Amino acid sequence: MASSVIEPLFPAGGKSVISADALESLLDIGEGGAQVDDPFKNHLSLSEIETLDHKLFRHFHKIIVVQPTLTRQLVSFQANKPRASYRWYKYKEAFSATLIEYLLKKYGISSGKVLDPFAGSGTALFVASEAGIDADGIELLPIGQQIFLARKCLEKEFSKDDFAAIKKWSEEHPWHQSETKVTHQSLRITNGAYPKETLESIERYLGASQRENEGVQLVLRFALLCILESVSFTRKDGQYLRWDYRSGRRQGIKSFDKGKILDFDKAIYAKLMEIRHDLEGGKASGELFPSERLTQPGHTELFSGSSLDVMPTLPDNSYDAVVTSPPYCNRYDYTRTYALELALLGIGEGELSRLRQEMLSCTVENRAKDLLKINPKWSDAIMAADDQKLLQSILCYLEIEKAQGRLNNPGIPRMVRGYFYEMACIIAECNRVMKPNALLFMVNDNVRYAGASISVDLILSSIAEKLGFRIENILVLPKGKGNSSQQMGKHGRDALRKCVYVWSKI
Secondary structure, three states: OOOOOOOOOOOOOOOOOOHHHHHHHHOOHHHHHHEEEOOOOOOHHHHHHHHHHHHHHHHHHHEEEEEOOOOOOOOOOHHHOOOOOOOOOOOOOOOOOHHHHHHHHHHHOOOOEEEEEEOOOOOHHHHHHHOOOOOEEEOOOOOHHHHHHHHHHHHOOOOOHHHHHHHHHHHHHHHHHOOOOOOOOOOOOOOOOOOHHHHHHHHHHHHHOOOOOOHHHHHHHHHHHOOHHHHEEEEEEEEEEEEEEHHHOOOOOOEOOOOOOOOOHHHHHEEEEEEEHHHHOOOOOOOOOOOOOOOOOOEEEEEEEEEEHHHHHHHOOOEEEEEEEEOOOOOHHHHHHOHHHHHOOOOOHHHHHHHHOOOOOOOOOOOOHHHHHOOOHHHHHHHHHOOOHHHHHHHHHHHHHHHOOOOOOOOOHHHHHHHHHHHHHHHEEEEEEEEEEEEEEEEEOEEEEOOEEEEEHHHHHHHHHHHOOEEEEEEEEOOHHHHHHHHHHHHHOEEEEEEEEEEEOO
C-alpha cells in the first residue's frame, strides 16, 4: 500500500487544534454520538502506521545493528549493583557506569567536555570525570541533584574529621540519645509510608544530624535517602508507588506484599558501612569493562532545572560528546515514584506539581508546553516534528482512538505529542552546543499504545537528520522489551526495541 502524506494536525509548539467539530467531521459521528461511518479508517489504521514505520526502517536499515555486548543489565542500573560508589543509591532509571566506560572507550573519547542533559544520579558525569574528561549535567528532580552533591562532596571535599564523624555515626547510633526531632512532613501520596517506630527514628536521626557540619549533614541525609524505600511500606513501580497491605491503605481486591520491611537501625548502619567501605578502598567486583583510573579527574558541574530551560543558556560548539538517557515515553511519573525522597527533601504539594509540569512530557498529567514561548529559535525543530510522517500518523491515530473512547487514558495523545516535540527541541539544542563531528549517545525505549508500536528510535533519528545530525548507528539490544500486560492482552505480545543511538554532528 502506498503511504500517503499526513498533513500535521498540530501547529508550532505541538498543541492540538482538533476541535470537537473537526473530530466529528473526521469520524462522521451522527446525532447522539453514534458512529455512522469512518472514511479515515484505512488511512489512519494500524496498517498505515506499520507501512510508514517499515518505510522509515528501510531508510535506516543499514545502520541498525544488533549489538550482543549491550545487555539490559548494562543499559540499566543493574550493572551498578557491584560497583563501588555507583551502588549507593538505587536509581532505577539510571544506565550503568560500565556502559559509559564502554562507549567512551569504543568511540575514542578521552578528553574535552561531555554533556548529559538528563543527568539523573550523575552516572555519566562521574564516569567521565574518572576518565579525566570534564562533564556538565542538567537535572530537574531534587533527588538527582542531592545524589550528585553528596557524591561530589564525599569524593572531593570530605576531610579526615568528616570521615571520622561518619564512622562514629555508623558505630554509635547517636540518634538513639537525641532528644531533638525534626518533624518529617509528608505529601498526600506518602502519608503513612512508614511504621510508627521507623518514622520516629527518621525524625530523631534528622534531629541529631543538625549537630554536624554542612558536609556531614549532606552525607547523612544522602544515606537516609538511600534506605527510605527499604524501610517503608512502599515499592517503586513505574508509574506510581505500590503500597504493602500492612500500611492500612485500601488496595482494592488484591493486596500487595513487598516482603521484608527493613529495620531502620540495621538499614542505615548497612548503608553507612557500605559508603565507608567504598571510600576506604574496598574493591567491588563484577566490572564488565574495567577501566583505567586517571589521577587527575575531570571537573563536573550540575545545572539545576529543566533541560528545556537550561540548554538555551549553554554556549555554542562547546561539547565534545553528549551522553544521555531521557525519560522514556512510557507514562512513568518520577514525581510519584520518588515521592518519599522528595518529601524528605522538603518538597511540598505545590512544588511537586510544578516539577511534574516542568518534566519532559512522559506522563499523562503533563500539560502542553508553549515551546516557541520558551525559545522562539525552535521553529526549525518544531517543523522537523511537523514533517515527520510516521509521527503525525501516530498522533492522528491516537486522537481518533481517544475520540472513540478506546484509550485507557485520554491524556495519552497529548503526552506522546509533547514528548516528541519537546525531544525535537532538545535534539536541536544538542546539535547547537556540540562541536562539529562530536558524537551523541542516547539510550531509549520504544513504546506501544492502543496497539500502535511507536518506533521512538526511528522517529527521533529522522528528526535528528533534519536538524543536522548524521545517524551513525542505532545499536539494538539482542533481547527486546515486552510491552505491558494490558497491551499483550488486547494486541498480543510484541517485543519492542531497546536501543543506544549514535549520532554525529555534521
